[in-house]
Every structure is written in structure tokens, then in C-alpha cells.
Amino acid sequence: MRETTGGTRQRIQAVALELFTEHGYEKTSLREIAERLGVTKAALYYHFKSKDEIVTSLVDDRLRRMDELIAWAADQPPTLATRRALISRYADSMFAGDLPQVMRFFEQNQTVLKSLVAGQQMRNRMMRLAHELCRGDESPAAQLRAALTLFAVHSSWFAVRAPGITDDERKRIALQVADELLAKIGENGQG
Amino acid sequence: MRETTGGTRQRIQAVALELFTEHGYEKTSLREIAERLGVTKAALYYHFKSKDEIVTSLVDDRLRRMDELIAWAADQPPTLATRRALISRYADSMFAGDLPQVMRFFEQNQTVLKSLVAGQQMRNRMMRLAHELCRGDESPAAQLRAALTLFAVHSSWFAVRAPGITDDERKRIALQVADELLAKIGENGQG
DNA sequence: GTCTATAATGTGATAGAC
DNA sequence: GTCTATCACATTATAGAC
Numbered sequence: 502m503r504e505t506t507g508g509t510r511q512r513i514q515a516v517a518l519e520l521f522t523e524h525g526y527e528k529t530s531l532r533e534i535a536e537r538l539g540v541t542k543a544a545l546y547y548h549f550k551s552k553d554e555i556v557t558s559l560v561d562d563r564l565r566r567m568d569e570l571i572a573w574a575a576d577q578p579p580t581l582a583t584r585r586a587l588i589s590r591y592a593d594s595m596f597a598g599d600l601p602q603v604m605r606f607f608e609q610n611q612t613v614l615k616s617l618v619a620g621q622q623m624r625n626r627m628m629r630l631a632h633e634l635c636r637g638d639e640s641p642a643a644q645l646r647a648a649l650t651l652f653a654v655h656s657s658w659f660a661v662r663a664p665g666i667t668d669d670e671r672k673r674i675a676l677q678v679a680d681e682l683l684a685k686i687g688e689n690g691q692g
Numbered sequence: 693m694r695e696t697t698g699g700t701r702q703r704i705q706a707v708a709l710e711l712f713t714e715h716g717y718e719k720t721s722l723r724e725i726a727e728r729l730g731v732t733k734a735a736l737y738y739h740f741k742s743k744d745e746i747v748t749s750l751v752d753d754r755l756r757r758m759d760e761l762i763a764w765a766a767d768q769p770p771t772l773a774t775r776r777a778l779i780s781r782y783a784d785s786m787f788a789g790d791l792p793q794v795m796r797f798f799e800q801n802q803t804v805l806k807s808l809v810a811g812q813q814m815r816n817r818m819m820r821l822a823h824e825l826c827r828g829d830e831s832p833a834a835q836l837r838a839a840l841t842l843f844a845v846h847s848s849w850f851a852v853r854a855p856g857i858t859d860d861e862r863k864r865i866a867l868q869v870a871d872e873l874l875a876k877i878g879e880n881g882q883g
Numbered sequence: 884g885t886c887t888a889t890a891a892t893g894t895g896a897t898a899g900a901c
Numbered sequence: 902g903t904c905t906a907t908c909a910c911a912t913t914a915t916a917g918a919c
Contacts, residue, residue, distance in 0.1 A: 508748035509902080525804035527718030530894065542895085544903050549761070552895065609803040631851070641852045641865050649840050649869065660822070660839035661832045664861035674832050678840065681870075699884080721912065735885050737914070 512538060517555045518599065522606040526556065526613050533584050553617045560619040563603055567626040571633060579637035584683045586635060589676060592654045596672050601658055608655060627651065635686050643686045650679040656681045697725045700715045701739045703729060708746045709790065713797040717747065719802050724792060751810040754794050757785050758817040764823060768827060770828035787863050791867045795846055823857065826877050834877045841870045 517536050520529040531552060549555045561624045570590060577583040595601055607623050608613065616622025634647035657675035707728050711720040722743060729820045740746050761781055768774040786792055798814050799806065805811025825838035848866035 522803065524807065525718060525801075525841055527716060528804055528807070531896090535880055540902095541904060543897085543905080546896070547902060550896095569880075593897080610716075610796075610801075612713065612800040613719055613804075616715065616719070641854050641857060641861070642869060644852050645844060645865055646850055647868055648847055649844055652843050652847070653836060656839055656843070657836055658753075661835050663835075665834050666832060670832070678833060678836055678873075681872075685872070722914090725913080731884095734887080734912085734916095736884060741914095743913070833884060 509540075509544075512547055513545060513557060515599075516556065518559055518602055518606060521556070521610070522602055526606075526610050527600065551566065553619070556617055557612070559603055560607070560623055563600055564619075564622055564626060566600075567590065570594070571629050574630075574633040574636075581687065582685060585602040585632055585680055587630075588650055588654065588679045588683065591630065591651070592672050592676055592679075595654055596668055604655055605658065634683070638687045644687055646682045650682050653679045653682070700731075700735075700865050703751060704736060704739055705746065706790070709797060710748055711792055712747070712801070713793055716729060717797075726764055744810070747805070747808055750794055750808045751798070751814055754791055755810075755813055755817060757791075758821065761785070762817065762820050765821075765824040765827075772875060772878065775877065776871055778821075779841055779845065779870045779874065782821065782842070783863050783867055783870075786845055787859055788854070792849055798847065830879045837873045837877055841873050842872070844870045 513534065517529070517534050518539070520534060531542050531545055535545055538544075545555075570587070573590075576584065577586075595604060598683045607620070611620070611624070614623070631644070631647045631651060634650055635643040642655065654672075654675045657671040661671060661674065701814070708720070708725050711725060722733050722736055726736055729735075740749065759780065764781075765774065765778045768777070786795060789880065798811070802811070802815070805814070822835070822838045823844060825841055826834040845863075845866045848862045852862060852865065
């Protein structure tokens, strides 16, 4: 619709994401990306005006979804049911398409991504999401539990080593553990 | 004892760790480290024979402590009491000296550190530690809970935003949440 | 133990032909 | 839409003076 390219832009994104995730953003050079695609660096610069614009293009769609999610949550009452629905929706969007890999890339390159606008935006959205997850209980323990809930969804991809496990099972387990953590938010007594 | 230097080696380590953590390993140049110390790059090469040897020197002491911890755990019975003692000891060593910063550096630069021996070793120790934390219950949920337990200790440093909170309080909260997660390991019925 | 100087290489990015 | 050629610069690392 908007490009006459035969998917070259998408192929660049796919290869870049793979290399960024595998070797890190800084360590992956444009030459490496171009070589793997069988094109030249100049070809890359036709589609993206800089290296970090590739990251931006990768993250943009994810950012939109997170914004929708945060806006939705802000409109709900701060109850356990809302928190559970929020993490469930988040998991749904995490386990779709290549977004898990985008999140893995983001999580394992946080320091470097601090200097990129796209990285700062992702960071900001994660913090706001965590904030929504413990709305009504700003105690330190609640904040920690909220953060762990998000991490549970992310890490179910690599922390769980089981032969033949399906994506749906990973998601189910992540949500099970997340629900237990969320249930403790709002119980203001500690200990 | 082994160096006649007036702590230059230590000063290099301190500045390198700070910059690696702040900007990332790849993005931090030796020139930058040398400049901040008021010496030249060549001076760095007198103390460390390469850039990644600085990382090695930073991680070595941490690796030793983790090895001790893993060996200790392997000698204990696989009970809840052992798991709790293990995470408590881990937290103690985490909250001492500049080790928290080393762990933060490690966690936020994982992808890049994969290509460094020191990084692979740290990764290996973390996995073994997680394994010890769920020994006797290798179910996916248990694996996830064990990983989250470690992350609870690490993330209590940045996930909890509270004015004037002390290190001891952070540790206490991390262990409280960790204990709850560990208590669910070994209950083989899954809700 | 720290310096100057420099080698050798790789990087992101641009200009302009086709 | 992709190419060749090249720029300007930063990088790790080394050699050798002091």
C-alpha cells in the first residue's frame, strides 16, 4: 500500500531484529545486516535513514499497543479483577507475532537503548504499566510484585526449560504465577 | 601486596563499571574511561591487556562467591528451608560492596556479554542457582518461580521507588516476596 | 607506571551513477 | 530501488621513549 518494495523493508526489520537480539544493538553493524540480506549498506539507507530508525520502526507498533493497554487500565477501577485482566491482555499481546522477540531485545539491551528515543519510550511505558498494576497500593512490596508480574510474562520464554512445551502452556503458567503475585497487592498488612 | 600502584587498577575498575552500567559495554570506549581518570589509553593497557579483561576482573570475585553458594546449596537437602536460606545468602552477597552494580551491569548487558567468557560464566552460574532453587520440583511453574525469586532480589534496586528507603528495607521486601514464591515450589498440584 | 604517536581496522553515513 | 565509491571519524591495540 505504501511501498512498492517487495517486502525488502520487512526483510531488513526481520534480520536486524534477529541480529540485534543475538549479538546486541551496538555490536551489530549495518554491514552485517546488509551482507546477510545480500544487499549493500546503501540499500539499507534507502529504507531507513539511520541505524536507530530501524529500532524505532521495530518498537513503534509495540508502543501503540502498550499505550492502548495503559489507557484502558486507567479507565478501570483499581481492583484485583482489573489487574488480572491487564496482565492477561498484556500477555496476549506479548505472545503474538514477533513481539516476544522485540521484548527480549528490549530487555537485554536496556543500557544501550537508554540513549535511543525508542528505548526511553519503551522504558516509560513499562513503568506506567507497572504503575497501573499496583494502582491503589503504592507500597514498596506492591511495586515489586507488579514489576515481577511483568517479568513473569517475559521470562516464561527463556526461564522455563521443558521439552515440547507450547506457547499456550508458557502463557498459562506465566499468568498463574502472575495472578498469585497480583492477589497480594492491596492487602496492606505486611508480614 | 601484588601491585606497587596507588590503587590505579581499582580506580580503573570503578570508573569502567560506572560507565559500562550507564552507557553499556560496547558504547563505552577506553578513551572515555581514560579521560575520566585523567590518564591515557596506554595507561589502561598497562593494567589490563584488553577491554574485556576489565569485565573479567569485575566479574571474577562475584563468580567465586556464586560458586561457593551453589556448592553449599548442593550439599543441603532440597527443602523449603534450604531454598529460603539460599536466597537469603544470595541477597546478603548481592547487597554488599559494589556487587549490586556489577549485577545490574550484567543484567542490562546480557546480549553483548554473551560473546565474553565472563558473561557466559555469569549466565551459567545464574542458571545453576535457579536450578538449585527449585531442586526437587522441576515443573515449569517451579522453574519460573525460582527465576523470579532471583529477579526479585535484583530488581528491588530499581523497581521500588520510595523516598528515603534504605538498603536493608529493600532487602527485607525482596526476601519477603521471594519467600512467598519459594513456598509454592514443591507443592506439585497446580491450581 | 605513564606517556606520545601511530597502526590497522571498522563504523555510520553520503553522493551520485544506473 | 539498489549499486559503487568514498568520507570522516572512532575504535582497540601496540611500539617505544621517559
